[in-house]
Amino acid sequence: MLLFTPGPTPVPEFVRVAMAGETIHHRTPEFEAIFAETRELLFKLFNTDEVIMLASSGTGAMEAAVINLCNDTLLSVNSGKFGERFGKIAVASGLKNVEIKHDWDTPVTVEEIIAAVKENPSIDALAIQVSESAGGLRHPVEEIAKAVKEINPEIMVIADGITAVGVERIDVENIDCLIAGSQKALMLPPGLAILGLSNAAIEKVGSGKGYYLNLASEIKKQSQNTTAYTAATTLIIGLGAVLKHIDAGEGLGKLYCDTARRAKACRFALEAIGLHSYPQTPARSMTTIDDENASEIRKILKEDFGVNVAGGQDHLKGKIFRINQMGLIETYEIIGVVNAVELALAKLGRREFDGTASRVFTETYFKTMLEKSREK
Numbered sequence: 001m002l003l004f005t006p007g008p009t010p011v012p013e014f015v016r017v018a019m020a021g022e023t024i025h026h027r028t029p030e031f032e033a034i035f036a037e038t039r040e041l042l043f044k045l046f047n048t049d050e051v052i053m054l055a056s057s058g059t060g061a062m063e064a065a066v067i068n069l070c071n072d073t074l075l076s077v078n079s080g081k082f083g084e085r086f087g088k089i090a091v092a093s094g095l096k097n098v099e100i101k102h103d104w105d106t107p108v109t110v111e112e113i114i115a116a117v118k119e120n121p122s123i124d125a126l127a128i129q130v131s132e133s134a135g136g137l138r139h140p141v142e143e144i145a146k147a148v149k150e151i152n153p154e155i156m157v158i159a160d161g162i163t164a165v166g167v168e169r170i171d172v173e174n175i176d177c178l179i180a181g182s183q184k185a186l187m188l189p190p191g192l193a194i195l196g197l198s199n200a201a202i203e204k205v206g207s208g209k210g211y212y213l214n215l216a217s218e219i220k221k222q223s224q225n226t227t228a229y230t231a232a233t234t235l236i237i238g239l240g241a242v243l244k245h246i247d248a249g250e251g252l253g254k255l256y257c258d259t260a261r262r263a264k265a266c267r268f269a270l271e272a273i274g275l276h277s278y279p280q281t282p283a284r285s286m287t288t289i290d291d292e293n294a295s296e297i298r299k300i301l302k303e304d305f306g307v308n309v310a311g312g313q314d315h316l317k318g319k320i321f322r323i324n325q326m327g328l329i330e331t332y333e334i335i336g337v338v339n340a341v342e343l344a345l346a347k348l349g350r351r352e353f354d355g356t357a358s359r360v361f362t363e364t365y366f367k368t369m370l371e372k373s374r375e376k
């Protein structure tokens, strides 16, 4: 079965092999050396002043960010399930919440954020997804962060990059906290979350809040290459392997470039066979299609072609399907996926199969290469 869900994503074989060794104790020089090396590589990925690894799913890092960086009112953006979650975390933590709500295909605008910040002087933190996975959209986070800081540099900007870190370069100049999760673009099993923090964020954390999710305890320990509680040793070893692999190859630039080309080629291929891309501003992490036959298409993909793609949640259940673009994906695999979608449409009697999807994918994906070779 080909796993093409936007989280969990497939774990490459070299990563599984790296994680197959015996369990090592976390309070040893051996593990501290691995931790230090992984931490160094994380700094390259995040470009932030500090990085913290937490043994939790992504939501744990979202909660850690909110409770440690917001003291009064959290402004959150609900264009999907994950944005909605930030608001729920704020309320559960006894904080006030101002929420900007949109359909799941609609990103928030810079103007809406500016208006909310000006209207509510008690807002001391903003939490937003870079890529909102519920509908596969990209929010203009960098522009928003810049605008917020221009109004009030004290407002903490928390960016959930769980389906963005490792997908594309994120400008962190005005971002105080950037969150990643192991099972999405980082190509690992679930269970590890990472927070990149600015110096301003470290200052606001102060002595921290909460107990397990108290970021002050982790900042103190992790700057000494250890963790406050038992580290997720196996996952950190895996993360080190992923980051070393990327670093030793053509680097992050190549990963970002391949992901962007793949996402674009996949969307063009599916649009060429009459499908509709759901989000107004598609994220590069996934291709999201809204379709009345979404459930049938997913079922055919799974049963006839062994391809597992994700559906929608809540009101989008049965109305969309989402194809992962994150991580190291072989080109022939994604070509197989778009071809299978075209075959599924043929099976449903919607169009005659003529190979358009794989042709358009190939043309789009290899376009720059074809142009270069023609110039020669």
Ligand SMILES: *Cc1c(COP(=O)(O)O)cnc(C)c1O
Residues within 6 Å of the ligand: 007, 057, 058, 059, 060, 082, 129, 131, 132, 133, 160, 162, 163, 181, 184
């Ligand atoms: C997957 C995801 C999360 C976190 O989910 P967990 O199940 O807690 O790992 C948060 N935000 C986004 C955008 C996601 O895609």
